[in-house]
Amino acid sequence: MSDMTKTPKGGIARHLPLIAAVAVAVIGAATLKDYLSFDTLRDNREALLAFRDQNYLGLAAIFACIYILIVVFSLPGAAMASVTGGFLFGLAMGTGLNVVSATIGATGIFLAARWGLGEMLTARLESAEGRIQMLKNALRQNEVEVLLLLRLVPAVPFFVANLLPALVGVRFGNFLWTTAVGIIPGAIVFTWIGVGVGEVFDRGEDPDLSLLWEPHVIGPILGLCVLAVMPIIVKTLRPKATGPKTSAPQEPSPTSPDPKKES
Template sequence: MSPTDPAQSSALIRRLPLIVIAIAAVIGAITLRDHLSFQALAENREALIALRDQHYALAVLGFMAVYVAIVAFSLPGATIATLTGGFLFGVFPGALFNVTAATIGATGIFLAVRRGLGDRLVAKMETSTGRAHQLRESIRENELSVLFLIRLVPAVPFFVANILPALVGVRLWRFIYTTFLGIIPGGVVYTWVGAGLGEVFARDETPNLGIIFEPQILGPILGLCALAALPIVLKAIKGART
C-alpha cells in the first residue's frame, strides 16, 4: 500500500455523503419526477387525507421525513411537498412542518458539502491573498445580511442557498437559524396555496405557483430583502466616507 493511500481513503470518506447525494439527485431526477408531481398529489389526495385522519402523528412524521429527503438529496418535488403540507395540515401547523423539514434537509446537504469540499476550500481562501480571499472576507463582513438575502430573494435556487454557505465557511448554527427564518415568507405563501387545493381539485384546475411574484406578495418580500441588505449599504456608505 502506498503512503498516499490513507490520505486518499480519508478524502473519499469525507466526500462519501456528497457523492451519495449527487447519485441520489441524478437517480431521483430520472425516476421520481412523475411520482412527486401535482398530478400525483391529485390522484392520491383521498388516501393521504384518510391517513392523516386516522394516524395524524404518523402522517406528520412521514410527511416531514419525505420532505427532508427531498431537500437533502436535491430531489424534484420540493414545491409539491410544500403544497402537500398546506393541503394536509392547513396554513398552520402546515407552514411550521414545511419550514422545519426544509431546514433539516438543507442542513444535511450543507454539512455534506462542508465536510466534502468546504473545509479545504475555506482553508485555501484563508491562506490566499487573491480574489477568493477577498470574496470570503466580503461575505464574512456581511454574513447575516447575505444569508438572509439568498433565502428571501425568490430568484435564488434553494439548493444554491444550501451549498454556497458551506463553501465559504459559514458557521452551522448561523446557517440553521437564517435558513429557518429566511424561508418563512415563501414557505407560508406556498403553504397557503396548498391549503386551498381542495377547491382547486374540485374545479379540476392547477394552482397558481407564480403567486409569489404577484405585487401584493412580492412587495413585502422585497421589503424584507431591502431590510436585510441595509447593513451592507450602510457599511458601503461608511467606507466611502472614510
C-alpha cells in the same frame, strides 16, 4: 506505508456523503419529475386525507421524513412538498412542518458539503490573497445579511443556498438560524397555496404556483430582501460618508519659546 494507505481512504470517505447526495439528486431528477406534481396529489387526495384522519401524527412524521430527504438529496419537488404540507395540515401546522423539515434537510446537505469539498475550499480561501481575500473578508463581514438574502430572494434555487455557504466556509450557527428564519416567508406562501388546493380541485381546475409572482405576494418578500441588504449598503457607504478623521491644529505649548521673540 500504513500512513500512506490510510490517507487516501480517509480522503475518499470524507467525500462520500456529498458524492451520494449528488448521485441520488441526478437519479431523482430523471425519475421523480412526473410523480411530484399536482396530478399526483389530486389522484391520491382521498387516500391521503383518510390516512391523515386515522393517523395524524404518523402522517406528519412520514411527511417530514420525505421532505427532509427531498432537500438533502436536492430532489425535484420541494415546492410541491410545501404545498402538500398546507393541503394536509393547514396553514399553521403545515408551515411549521415545512420550515422544520426544510431546515433539517438544508443542514444535512450543508454538512455533507462542508465535510467534503467545503473543507478543502475553505482552506484555500483562507490562504488566498488579492481579490479572493477581499471577497472572503466582505462575506465574513456581511455573513448574516448575505445568508438571509440567499433565502429570501425567490430566484435563488434552494440547493444553491444550501451548498454555496458550505463551500465558502460560513459559520454553521449563522447558516442554521438564517435558514430557519429566512425560509419562513416563502414557506407561508407555498403552504397557503396548499390550503386552497382542495377548493381548486373541487372546481375542476388545475392549480399552479404562479401566485408566487403576484405583486401582493412577491412585494412583501422583496421588501424583506431590501431590509436584509440595507446593513450591507450602510457598512459599504459609512467609510465614504465619514471620511478620514482630521486632527485639530495643536496650539503652541506655553512653555515653548516664541520664534518671533528669538528673531
